[in-house]
Amino acid sequence: PKHPNISVLEVVLTKLHSGAKLRGEYGVSGGLHGIGLKALTALAENLEVEVRRGDGNASTLTFVNGIKQGKIQTTPLKKGDYQSGTAISWRLSKKFLPDASSLLVSKETVRRMLRERSYMNAGLQLTLKWEDEKLERFLEHDGLAAFALELAGEKTLFAKAAHFTGASDTEVPVEVAITWTSGYGRDNLQGFCNCVRQPEGGTHLQGLRMSLPQVIRAYIEENGILSAKDKGLKIEGADCFEGVHALVAVRHRNPVFKGQAKTSIANTDIQGAVQKAVNAGLAQWLEENPKEAKVLAQRAVAAAKARVAASKAREQVRKQDAGTFGMKNFG
Numbered sequence: 001p002k003h004p005n006i007s008v009l010e011v012v013l014t015k016l017h018s019g020a021k022l023r024g025e026y027g028v029s030g031g032l033h034g035i036g037l038k039a040l041t042a043l044a045e046n047l048e049v050e051v052r053r054g055d056g057n058a059s060t061l062t063f064v065n066g067i068k069q070g071k072i073q074t075t076p077l078k079k080g081d082y083q084s085g086t087a088i089s090w091r092l093s094k095k096f097l098p099d100a101s102s103l104l105v106s107k108e109t110v111r112r113m114l115r116e117r118s119y120m121n122a123g124l125q126l127t128l129k130w131e132d133e134k135l136e137r138f139l140e141h142d143g144l145a146a147f148a149l150e151l152a153g154e155k156t157l158f159a160k161a162a163h164f165t166g167a168s169d170t171e172v173p174v175e176v177a178i179t180w181t182s183g184y185g186r187d188n189l190q191g192f193c194n195c196v197r198q199p200e201g202g203t204h205l206q207g208l209r210m211s212l213p214q215v216i217r218a219y220i221e222e223n224g225i226l227s228a229k230d231k232g233l234k235i236e237g238a239d240c241f242e243g244v245h246a247l248v249a250v251r252h253r254n255p256v257f258k259g260q261a262k263t264s265i266a267n268t269d270i271q272g273a274v275q276k277a278v279n280a281g282l283a284q285w286l287e288e289n290p291k292e293a294k295v296l297a298q299r300a301v302a303a304a305k306a307r308v309a310a311s312k313a314r315e316q317v318r319k320q321d322a323g324t325f326g327m328k329n330f331g
Contacts, residue, residue, distance in 0.1 A: 009072060013041045030194045046091050049087070051085075056077055122142065157179075157243070163178075164280075171269070174248070193262075193270070203270040207270065213237040214279065216240040217300075225297045250273065
């Protein structure tokens with residue numbers, strides 16, 4: 001309605017605050033304000049968009065340095081070539097971006113993005129054709145569970161990942177997959193919002209860091225994992241993350257990302273939704289998998305003992321060094 005004399009195709013390519021997301025016509029999106037495509041159209045030496053709607057025709061619109069070249073052109077397709085979809089091809093303008101070639105993403109960056117999105121949308125097939133290379137397909141039916149096992153690799157301890165979704169009464173859909181390895185790393189956590197990865201984390205990973213140790217500690221206490229001599233041992237959060245590979249994917253209608261690159265997420269309701277999902281889902285998984293649960297509980301206890309022992313060893317070395325260098329208490 002705001003642009004009565006312009007085609008819908010031109011509007012979405014050139015006008016800010018346009019698109020179905022901004023009218024609330026679909027659930028979630030990785031985009032924020034509809035700026036990316038408009039910036040691309042404006043800064044392309046040549047941009048062509050082709051739309052096929054399954055009616056036997058292809059409609060194309062071309063821009064040169066951000067200026068529309070004529071009206072939409074419609075041409076009939078050959079029979080058997082009626083599939084629907086939109087294709088956009090472009091070449092960045094050296095007029096506006098002298099170092100345009102350095103801005104192009106690598107094949108591996110595109111490949112990683114497609115692979116991640118296939119895991120977060122189980123059953124969705126994505127394809128990549130890079131120049132003259134062979135077509136590559138991405139399709140995964142097991143979703144985040146398969147992704148977690150792939151990241152864990154050959155060091156994985158269990159054949160299946162702990163895989164669960166959030167409670168149905170939350171407004172923020174949550175999916176979590178956790179697996180454990182024989183390694184000792186503690187920072188193998190990845191968070192995604194609306195299929196976009198946040199390398200700097202955010203409230204989804206904060207929710208995981210809060211809830212996972214609570215569930216593990218509760219299991220240790222309820223099942224008498226600690227021996228009599230270890231009753232005073234305190235299990236800290238870090239002790240429960242040893243060898244963990246975890247993925248958290250949330251979908252939010254109004255995400256608050258950090259910057260246009262979406263490197264982190266700040267919505268407070270996301271943290272609560274993730275905590276609720278992990279508290280219920282992981283606790284149930286531990287109950288249904290007692291052998292695995294016992295291994296994880298004993299591992300957390302061993303990590304806590306190692307931490308305490310290391311702390312005592314450091315303190316002992318400090319005391320010895322203090323005597324060696326003649327340090328005295330002048331108080």
